[in-house]
Amino acid sequence: MHTNHAKTALVTGASRGIGAAIAERLARDGFNVLLNFAGGADDAEALARKIERDGGRAVTAQADVTDPAAVARLFDNAEAAFGGLDVLVNNAGIMKLETLAESSDALFDSHIAVNLKGTFNTLREASRRLRDGGRIINLSSSLVGLLMPTYGVYAATKAAVEAMTHILAKELRGRNITVNAVAPGPTATRLFLDGKPQEVVDRLAKAAPLERLGQPDDIAAVVSFLAGADGGWVNGQVLRANGGII
Numbered sequence: 218m219h220t221n222h223a224k225t226a227l228v229t230g231a232s233r234g235i236g237a238a239i240a241e242r243l244a245r246d247g248f249n250v251l252l253n254f255a256g257g258a259d260d261a262e263a264l265a266r267k268i269e270r271d272g273g274r275a276v277t278a279q280a281d282v283t284d285p286a287a288v289a290r291l292f293d294n295a296e297a298a299f300g301g302l303d304v305l306v307n308n309a310g311i312m313k314l315e316t317l318a319e320s321s322d323a324l325f326d327s328h329i330a331v332n333l334k335g336t337f338n339t340l341r342e343a344s345r346r347l348r349d350g351g352r353i354i355n356l357s358s359s360l361v362g363l364l365m366p367t368y369g370v371y372a373a374t375k376a377a378v379e380a381m382t383h384i385l386a387k388e389l390r391g392r393n394i395t396v397n398a399v400a401p402g403p404t405a406t407r408l409f410l411d412g413k414p415q416e417v418v419d420r421l422a423k424a425a426p427l428e429r430l431g432q433p434d435d436i437a438a439v440v441s442f443l444a445g446a447d448g449g450w451v452n453g454q455v456l457r458a459n460g461g462i463i
């Protein structure tokens with residue numbers, strides 16, 4: 218076990234995209250970071266090495282967040298590597314677009330498994346094991362407000378995540394743990410870009426008054442605020458970070 222006194226953050230789905238930017242940012246903020254990934258071992262390992270080259274502390278841990286036993290082991294890993302856990306960022310997520318009429322059972326079940334059950338698994342574990350004074354940050358989506366066609370199943374899982382965010386904030390009364398959600402708008406990652414024609418990407422990029430796509434670092438900055446000292450009075454909130462699209 219390391220004996221440094223820095224706080225420790227677990228970021229799920231930290232092998233790429235928004236999760237990778239969050240992990241890098243929290244490491245720069247001084248947290249020890251546990252980088253969770255599902256399949257992207259090489260990417261996660263490369264990011265951990267980069268964080269360490271930059272003077273941070275990072276360890277990788279494979280776990281499919283849909284599996285409660287794997288999630289429990291993830292928390293074991295954090296405790297073994299760094300002595301305990303202070304911050305959980307529930308970032309792992311999937312998004313496949315389809316009208317409700319055309320959505321398959323497999324599409325529905327996979328979204329429930331990763332976005333909802335995955336978040337539940339880590340929230341349950343964190344509410345038992347996070348150190349007092351900790352922070353929990355869930356990734357929702359501005360689609361919960363935008364409610365665009367073809368995003369029905371995805372938006373439904375994120376609405377459920379927002380509901381759990383509000384309720385867990387109340388359930389953790391007395392432990393000085395805040396629970397918030399960050400709800401990005403369109404952000405330039407594989408999840409958003411894959412399978413979209415360029416004209417759709419361009420249209421969505423122009424939709425916000427700030428007239429560009431979000432970058433992973435834009436979202437990492439908001440998570441950094443909520444995880445850090447300045448965010449300590451924000452609790453039970455959903456913070457939309459989307460250039461003003463809604």
Ligand code: NDP
Nearest residue numbers: 230232234235254255256257281282309310404406408409
């Ligand atoms: P990416 O597809 O770029 O990255 C997703 C990450 O989640 C990967 O690291 C992937 O790991 C991981 N992951 C997927 N399934 C699992 C699983 N079962 N267990 C553990 N890890 C898993 O997505 P983004 O960075 O765009 O999205 C991050 C979060 O932000 C998601 O919750 C998403 O819903 C939310 N969001 C994104 C928006 C956007 O426009 N990009 C907008 C609003 C919200 P691996 O590579 O190892 O498979």
